[in-house]
Amino acid sequence: MEKKITVVIVTYNGEIWVKKNMNSLLKSSYPIDIIVVDNASTDQSVTLLKEYKNIQLIESKVNLGFGKANNIGIDLALKNGSDAVFLLNQDTWIYEDSIKNMAEILFANPDFGIVSPLHLSPDEVTLDSSFETYYSRFQTGMDSDTVRIVPFINAAAWLVSKECFQKVGYFDPVFNHYGEDRNFCTRVLFHKFKIAVAKKAAICHDRMVKLSSKKIELQSQYLVLNQLIDCNYSSFTALVFGLKSVVGLPKFHAKSEGLSKSFGLFYKLLFYYLGLLTDYKTIQRIRRNSKKGINGTDIKSYAK
Structure with missing residues (x-):
């Protein structure tokens, strides 16, 4: 029997990504539940999301930020019996076997707390620039044909085990939009879990990295x-x-x-x-x- 995975997505004014994001998830070869927490979007995000009857949509009356909104989805997913939660950014899309390939690695390695796929740029070929920095420069352990161990990966696409959340906790609400993923990774390492990148899984992150x-x-x-x-x-x-x-x-x-x-x-x-x-x-x-x-x-x- 396959273990249960729930995808949790936080949306905020992301109407331009909703359909590509949702449609890619619905083609996943690994069966999934989907929870979307909307952060009081003012565009058509909620209207578009309501077209998908097989997702659970939570509409926040205020913008809670990234961490708090994810916490709501994580908590619900675990209460619904999920064995792992896939945290996915709204501005992404996945491939048919992305979740399947990550799940195989996560469930085969109880000491892995987070498994992330390769994060590709919108061209679907080159690595996302921020991801490449973390992936290429900060390897801290195993580096095989299928897995690389790292101390940190940005939280655009994390498959996190139930056991990791139960031991580590959720995102610290002291952070609003930046820093919560780094803090969570330090806690994952403190509690003796590993952070892995699954080399045979990928998502596309449709963004431009601009630093004002x-x-x-x-x-x-x-x-x-x-x-x-x-x-x-x-x-x-x-x-x-x-x-x-x-x-x-x-x-x-x-x-x-x-x-x-x-x-x-x-x-x-x-x-x-x-x-x-x-x-x-x-x-x-x-x-x-x-x-x-x-x-x-x-x-x-x-x-x-």
């Missing part, structure tokens, strides 16, 4: 926060790594953003870092909850 100054600032802030709450390190080491990020991130972006913007980012990150320290009890609570595996599991406060 505002986006760089937000992503940098969440990287600093991630350093402070990373439960793989002691509290003191996390503080040091957080401060190093405050200094290092502006240097990293100096070539593309220029020195004036780089200095501006440094001061913004420094004040952000100091602001986090004024509520250090919250940082410590998040770290403790990460070790307990309960971050994000209490969704009553935002699931209306």
